[in-house]
Amino acid sequence: MFRRLPGDEARNLVSTTPDTAVVFRPAVVTTPAIVTIVILAGRLLAGLVRTVWRHPIAIGVLVVPSVLCWLYGWQTALLLIAPLPTGLAAWAVVDRGSCARWVGRRLLAWWRLIFVYRRHWQPVMIVSGLGRHLRGRDYLPRLGKVTCNAWADTVTVRMLDGQAVKDWADRIDHLAHGFGAPSCRIQVIKAGRLVLTFPRRDPLATPIPALPVPAVATVGPVEIGRQEDGSPWLLKILGTHVLVAGATGAGKGSIIWSTIRALLPALRAGLVEIWALDPKLMELSFGRALFGPHYAATPEECANLLEQAVKKMQERAARFGGVQRSHTPTVEDPFVLVVVDEVAFLTAYQADKDLKRRVSAALATLTTQGRAVGVGVLAALQDPRKEVMTIRNLFPDKIALRLDESEQVDMVLGDGARDRGALADRISPNPGKGAGVGYVRLETSPDPVRVRAAYVSDTDIRAMAAQIGEAR
Template sequence: MLKRLPGGEVRNLVSTTPDTAVVFKPAVVQTPAILTILVFLGRLVAGLVRTLLVHPVAVAVLAVPGVIWVRYGWPTAVAAVTIPGSLLFGWVLADRASFARWIGWRLLAFWRRFWIYRRHWQPVMIVSGLGRHLQGRDYLPRLLRVECDGWADRVTVRMLSGQAVKDWADRTEHLAHGFGSTSCRVAVAKAGRLVLTFPRRDPLAEPLPAVPVPESSTVGPVEVGQCEDGTPYRLKVHGTHVLIAGATGAGKGSWLWSTIRGLLPAMRVGLVQVWALDPKRMELSFGRALFGARYAADPKECADLLDEAVCVMQERADRFAGLQRSHTPTVDDPFVLVLVDEVAFLTAYQSDKGLRQRITAALATLTTQGRAVGIGVMAALQDPRKEVVNIRNLFPDKIALRLDESEQVDMVLGDGARDRGALADHISPVPALGAGIGYVRLETSPEPVRVRAAYVSDADIRAMVAEYGSRSEAA
């Protein structure tokens, strides 16, 4: 330690040898060698135990043959490896999915933990600013766990004390490129812990064929496409309202028609009615026979249809008051889904001020009071700015397809959605690569989910009209 002189006048010291600088060295405490060795051994044992607990399969694959070789010789070790290897190969041929779940992904996680993440952890953390180098020592977030599945790595980390989730969300590009991935998403596991998702491939790169029409007539969540992890995605429409935003050619029609397709059996038996507003006269008009008399394209007809939906809502509210708090679809009181293909044309770009006010008031009434009595609204638009659609916050569930600007992502999905990985502005504009891909943010979860809606072709719509059109017209 530096000895403090009287008055703190260290700078006024005069050396008796003018050519020699005055150097002050801190006191150095020699650590006993035995203590250093014990600390090293303790850390080594703790690391081995942690590796055994986190990666038991990988440790067994590496350690068991070596132990058998030492104790019983190499012929026994070769046999011990060959026989289980043959059984595992047969397992792969018989049921590859279960083998991957129990063995394959665990071995891959073990390999990628040490070769990809552990090897690059220190430089990526320091360069990205998530780690600190103070007084010759690195303070790094702790790498806790790596899990793999068919499309991505999920890395669990413990943040440094004092760090915030935003510190990591602002550096997703640094993390993605540092670990050799195309993107990175940040999710909170619990206080102080995050889960970083690094995709290894894109399961949604290819267009999806139309989902088969369900056999049962359910109003529950309808299957509209596929999640990024390969599982089917079911969109809830009963008991909520859905807003879909995307640029021209982003695939809004895939979401609309996949939803209609999933509701066809319920429409046939009278449990669901779809009321279609199609001011562009292009998308929904192709299957007009499915909607019967409840189709409108002219702005005045759209306003009248919305007013009729408000009347149905108010009549049900009067009957349900004091008797029930939620809606159960029946033939007498079916679930009514109001589809609006281009809502901005009706609420912002409509030249008739009276019609514009009527339509805006009706949509606001339906989105604030309709879901409790079985009236849902699904609206699609291209421009998500508030001056265009000032009722966008009345939609609990939101879907962001390809957008032109990064700021529009938070306009649609809410503040912080893009920081959590909803990169809707990075979706490819090429229809085959990006049409129908979007990020879904539900009322019940702040984390965006990447989904691709199935493509419903013209031939699919014609087949739907041919089979279900007559029943809808009669209704």
């Protein structure tokens, strides 16, 4: 009645009705021992080659002394090896940076690969849900190369088939705590491969004093602070608009004044005009002499100044139409930077509906049409909600300083920014540790970059205003 199937036969049937579930055990094919040995030996050899290729210095430090001891005895090996650590110590004294880059960090990367990431990889992946334990076997993402720089570890990972980047982004806290790091950031390098960044220390923990005034007038990207990797933070202002969001005391003034300070030579040369809107009458009033007639404090003055900027923009557009598509600052047509300290005071909290309408219309016009003719907007606000700032998507470049809620991070930097590691809601409220610290998301890149703006004191601002006053 039943046909034999490979591997087993039907047995213990109690019913012959058509809907009876019949379960057969699959056939088990025994793998020859020699095949298993060859596979394991091949994997071992491939692992050794990969380890030597990735960590030649660490392997050499272990293998060379062992071989010398085995061939010549420990006394001779000690005499042969002694010059090496002596030379490394001298190298570290003479040029510590290059020694750390070529030797120290390679050894550190090997150490952390073996004793941190590989040691904890399986439990962290299983507990966090990024790995699977099925039928007695673990299916884990593949741990790749580990490299170290001065402040963080970068770990290359190959995801499991069927995983998405969001699966990892939702578990950045699990990964950070699992490997003993304060945070974790995720970057996609190509399909199926990620780079995880685990900071070992915070290079932005201490305030940065005001940077020196540039010696050369420039309107290009201006240096206003430092990035987390130690490189200068260059803020692009020509050909874009910048939105800065942060809670009270987060350091919005540091970004505004560092930008103005970097533009000081161009301001003296007549290549830049700074139009300042200071509805709070606190932040920009210290440097009022820097702005000349282009300073507004009351809502009525702010609306008038914005409309003057729109008129100037439209006049330039009429002259440039059909002649040029981008603007190069000159003395005749300088770059105009409109700085608004608390834009929400004018667009959301303004009781006068007519003034509110005028300000919103002028800002929308400037942010949609001003880039090509050399008119940029640098706006700061505390509350990034859509009903407060309806035109926030018109700012290509965005900066998130310390924020009160995790949801506000994506409001400022765009969807998915927090999942990629922009933890602006976790920045310390301590002014010494967190003021001026934030995350930048540029129009050209979806990955947020952690930065800190230099602090420009009241004394520095008065000195800047005095220099401009003397030049005028």
